Amino acid sequence: xxxxxxxxxxxxxxxxxxxxxxxxxxxxxxxxxxxxxxxxxxxxxxxxxxxxxxxxxxxxxxxxxxxxxxxxxxxxxxxxxxxxxxxxxxxxxxxxxxxxxxxxxxxxxxxxxxxxxxxxxxxxxxxxxxxxxxxxxxxxxxxxxxxxxxxxxxxxxxxxxxxxxxxxxxxxxxxxxxxxxxxxxxxxxxxxxxxxxxxxxxxxxxxxxxxxxxxxxxxxxxxxxxxxxxxxxxxxxxxx
Ligand SMILES: NC(=O)c1ccc[n+]([C@@H]2O[C@H](COP(=O)([O-])OP(=O)(O)OC[C@H]3O[C@@H](n4cnc5c(N)ncnc54)[C@H](OP(=O)(O)O)[C@@H]3O)[C@@H](O)[C@H]2O)c1
Numbered sequence: 001x002x003x004x005x006x007x008x009x010x011x012x013x014x015x016x017x018x019x020x021x022x023x024x025x026x027x028x029x030x031x032x033x034x035x036x037x038x039x040x041x042x043x044x045x046x047x048x049x050x051x052x053x054x055x056x057x058x059x060x061x062x063x064x065x066x067x068x069x070x071x072x073x074x075x076x077x078x079x080x081x082x083x084x085x086x087x088x089x090x091x092x093x094x095x096x097x098x099x100x101x102x103x104x105x106x107x108x109x110x111x112x113x114x115x116x117x118x119x120x121x122x123x124x125x126x127x128x129x130x131x132x133x134x135x136x137x138x139x140x141x142x143x144x145x146x147x148x149x150x151x152x153x154x155x156x157x158x159x160x161x162x163x164x165x166x167x168x169x170x171x172x173x174x175x176x177x178x179x180x181x182x183x184x185x186x187x188x189x190x191x192x193x194x195x196x197x198x199x200x201x202x203x204x205x206x207x208x209x210x211x212x213x214x215x216x217x218x219x220x221x222x223x224x225x226x227x228x229x230x231x232x233x234x235x236x237x238x239x240x
Contacts, residue, residue, distance in 0.1 A: 002027045003219065004074045006112065007081025009035035009042060009051065011182030012131065015212035016078060020219065021046035029072050031065065031081060056083045056108040069115040076127045076219055077116040079109045079154070082184060090145040101146040106153055113157075117165060126170035129218045130158045131211075134178045134233040155229060162227035171226040173218050177211045178233035201234040 003020055007013040008030025021028045021042070028046070031054040032039035039051035054065040083104040086097050113128060120126025132151045135141055140148040154174075161172035179185065179196055197205060214230055231237075 001025065001075040001219070002073050003029065003076040003078065004069070004072060004112075004116065005030040005078040005080055006054070006109070007031060007033070009039040011184060012177070012180065012208040012211055013080045014038065014042065015208035016080065016215050017042055017049055018046070019209070019212045019216050021049040023216075029074070033081070033083075054081075054108075056081065056104050062108050062111065066111060066115050069112070070119055072119075073123075074116050074119055075123070075125060076129065077113060078129045078131070078215060079113065080131045081109075082131075085144065085147040085184065087143050087147075088145075089143055093145060098146055098149070101150055102153075105147075105150045109154060110157065113161065117161070117170065120165070120170045121168045124169050125223075126165070126168075127219065127223075128158070128161055128165075128170070128172040129215055130154055130172070130174040131215075132158070132174045132176040132229065134176045134231050134236070136176060137231055137233075138237045158229070159227055166223075166226050169223055171223050173221075173225060173227065174229040175211060175214050175218070176229055176231045176233075178206050178236060180206050180208050180211065182208060201236055201239045206232060206234070 003026055005013055005016050005028060008017040009032035017028050017030045020026050026048060028049045029052055030049065031052050033055045042049050043051050052065060055061040086101055132155045135144060135148050136152045136155055158172045158174045165172060197203060211232055214232060
C-alpha cells in the first residue's frame with residue numbers, strides 16, 4: 001500500500017513510519033518540518049520510506065505537498081502532524097491565538113485530506129486515520145483550550161469523512177492517545193511526569209510504539225471498521 005504519514009520523522013509519527021516500513025509491500029511517504037536529520041536517517045534505514053518536506057506554517061510548502069499527492073497515489077493517509085500547542089488558560093488567551101492555531105493545525109490537515117480523498121475516490125478505496133488525543137474525552141486538561149478544541153474539530157471531521165466517503169469504500173477512523181513522552185510534551189516538568197505515572201492505571205506511561213501498533217491495526221483492518229475513535233489511555237476515565 002502507498003501510505004502518507006504527516007509528521008513522520010519524530011515521536012509517534014516516527015514509530016508509525018518504522019512499523020509500516022518494516023512490512024513488505026508498503027511504500028511510506030512521510031512529511032517532516034524541522035527534523036531533517038531524523039528524516040534522512042529513516043530514509044537510509046528503510047528503502048521504502050521517502051521523506052517529503054512540509055511546513056504547515058508555509059503556504060508554498062503545503063501547496064507543494066498538495067500538488068504531489070496525486071502522484072503518490074495514496075491508499076492510506078495518516079494525519080499525525082501537529083505544529084505545536086499553545087498552553088494557557090482560555091480567559092487570558094488572545095483570540096488571535098485560536099485563529100492562528102486553527103490555521104496551523106487544522107487547515108493543512110483538511111486540505112491534505114481533501115486531496116487524498118480525490119485520489120481515493122478514483123481508486124474506490126482509501127483509509128484516513130486521524131491522531132486526536134484522549135484530552136477530547138470527558139475532562140479536558142486546564143490550559144489546553146486551543147489544542148483540545150482543534151483536536152475536537154478534527155474528531156468531528158473524521159466522522160464527517162466516515163459518513164460522506166464510505167460509499168466510495170473510503171473509511172475514516174481516529175485514535176485518541178493519552179500522554180506520551182515526545183518532543184511535543186518535552187517541556188513537561190519531571191514532577192508532573194512522576195505524578196502522571198503514579199496516577200496511571202498501569203503505573204507506566206503510554207509509548208509511541210504502542211499507539212503505532214493501533215495505527216497498524218487500522219491500516220490492515222476491514223473497511224467495515226469506519227467512524228470509530230479508539231481511545232488509548234488504559235481506561236483512565238473509567239478508573240480515575
Ligand atoms: N505526545 C502526546 O502526549 C500526545 C498525546 C495525544 C496525541 N498526540 C498527538 O500525536 C501526534 C504526534 O505528536 P508527538 O507527540 O509525536 O509529537 P512530536 O514528536 O513533536 O511530533 C509532531 C510532529 O508534527 C510535526 N510538525 C511540527 N510542526 C510542524 C509544522 N509547522 N508543519 C508540519 N509539521 C509539523 C513534527 O515534524 P518535525 O519534527 O519535522 O518538525 C513532528 O513530526 C500529534 O497529532 C499530537 O497532537 C500526542
